Amino acid sequence: MAAKSNITGMALCLFLVCLVCGGVLGAVYTVTKQPIEDAAAAEALAAISEVLPEGGEISSVQQAGGMEYYTSTSGDEVKAYAVKSTAGGFGGPITIMVGVLPDGSIWNTRVLSHSETPGLGAKCTTDEAFISQWKGYNGSFTVKKDGGDVDAITASTITSRAYAKALAQASALVHSLEGADADAASGASVKKEEE
């Protein structure tokens, strides 16, 4: 078959190239579909079990207040919640998996995705002092610069604010799920109004 530069030849050639490429892509997609889902599920599960207390059965995903959350139950009692919470950071949205106990206090946190500046805001995934202060935290969810009690990451106040906001949202969600009394929830809700 010689290369013909008339309309039929060109159309036929492109048609065949696209047909073969489409077939190849379809085949690869079919083969990799399951592993991709497994990898995503394994990653999500790893994040969830990291932010929750050990033991307890992790539920499938549930929706409330526009956020996804999972519960950890032992028997009929809900022991903790893992809430996927997002807040706007410096470089884009920061998505955090937040483990919250039924009283609204934070158990542990893990950043799922962010686009903060490397070396500054991106430290929210590595800065031990910043991360460890959240364990058992149940305060105002406001950084010290704004009059709260959260130690911000040096030179990354906006990232720290977003982090605190995401956690406050998660905590507030758990409060509304638990139907907790207004007093305990006030910290989180006041913070929300300030935004």
Next chain:
Amino acid sequence: MAGKNLSLITKGFFKENPTFVLVLGMCPTLATTTSAINGLEMGLATLFVLVLSNIVISLISPVVPDKVHIPAYIVVIATFVTVLQLVMQAYTPGAYKTLGLFIPLIVVNCIILGRAEAFACKHGWWESALDGIGIGLGFTATLTVIGIVREILGSGSVFGWKFISGDGILAFVMAPGAFMVLGYLLVLFNKIAKK
């Protein structure tokens, strides 16, 4: 024959080094070389696409009419990039996460279309494959070197192994450092190559 094959591979490192001599593919070069391992992964991803697209393009080029050769080649390249993306997502989710956006951008990497136009469509599949391996390995080596330099200066580590406590020079992890390192290495390379 053996000497010719060897020179097809080694030219990618020196005589036709894609980054320092041809100065192609600057977008991934600047963006993904924040650390040695990122540079290495990006280089290997490009190598994969380059070798396969070179082979296929050298095989189909005699039957593709001149007027539509660019669309046909782009479809072939895009197919391999998507295959790579799916496979990485399925089996190396960690690497996929760090390289993220830059995998689909391999489609518009000038090196690949450049080699297709300048080499693969005029040579047999075997030579084109060697050309792809040579240029791809040259690109990988270059990205890794830039990544090593930026990681040492920016984070004080090599391949993730940290040898200083605390932070490095932050600018080198960010875009300005990418330009500086690339510029100085380009000067150095060409000074050595001229001798």
